[in-house]
Amino acid sequence: MKTQKIRAVRNLRLCSKDCLCLYVCPTGATDTETGQIDFQKCIGCGKCAMACPAGAISMVPYQYPKQQEKSNRVVQRLNTVLKSKVEQEHIAYQLYQNSSSQVEKQFLKAIIRSNRLLAEDTVREAGYMLPQSRNTHEFLKPLLDSKEEDFPKDIVNELLEILECNES
């Protein structure tokens, strides 16, 4: 585990390629073929963020604070919305599968996408904001007991290993 508290990240859309970060970085972490900072090399000194004229580099923590508590009543209500949006995505997908019209398929694809985004955002507000939260870990752990033969346990194992939990 990293001992430092923060690291630099680059927003590629904002980066204006003035490259001052390359000159000030003491470890070479800012110069990579992917455009993103090399997180293994970054020591979190913040010099690149201070030097960047475009404001494209920001410093983010390794450890995030505990996510906001949600009341059970709100979670239950949002889960009802979630259920409905997922069902609508499913209906739109079935219609998409059975449609032979190019234009109708395009429209249904937009409806599928829109409902998926609504479902994601709703479940986020229903207690799954932060991937490092206890909720996420408590969701993942029981999946290892899945009886489904094709269930990808290796994925869940790796996630539980690399994803930190910020609530004890």
Next chain:
Amino acid sequence: MKKYVCKICGYIYDEANEKVKFDDLPDDWKCPLCGAPKSMFQLLEEESENIKEKNIENNPVVEEDMREMTYGELSALCSNLSRGCEKQYLSRESELFKKLSDYYDKKSKEKNEDNYNIDALIDKINNDLETNYKKAREISEKEKDRGALRIITWGEKVTLILKSLLTSYQSKGEDSFKDKKIYVCDICGFIYVGNEVPSICPICKVPSFKILEIGKEVR
């Protein structure tokens, strides 16, 4: 002289500044700001009525104890966490959650039904607008949960747009999309049909580069 407000983006059609009375505008007239149809406008004075309407039944929340999530819900939960990791630049974690989401998505699609129609979608949308969002809003206001109120506000607007698009598709068929492109805001799910994408999303206010075109199906 009356004023009408767009329920999606808040644009005001003020008859005092316009040549045409609102009622005389053609049915296919659209909000100049966000492209919402004419039916999305309401008389400005009507707003106070809405507040009265809010004293919905105060019945206790039905205990839906730790219910099992469906495959579809599990998929959405995992794709949400994937996006969360992506925002934190945790690329491996994001990829793993995406794979898990795809697994559940595939499972959910194994169940194949062909007895659906557009009406089934509109029924669900009406139930969201008349019941699910209203109840969620009432509880969130009581709990002062502004994060929940945010998704309820955005979600209601996106759902209203979906309803009007589906209704228009039912009556006009594919003509609703003639010579027009279809876009979805990648943040809030707002659907825009037309050729001039708003410079910011009328619902979540993200700049237009996050409003993505949905391509035509290639055969």
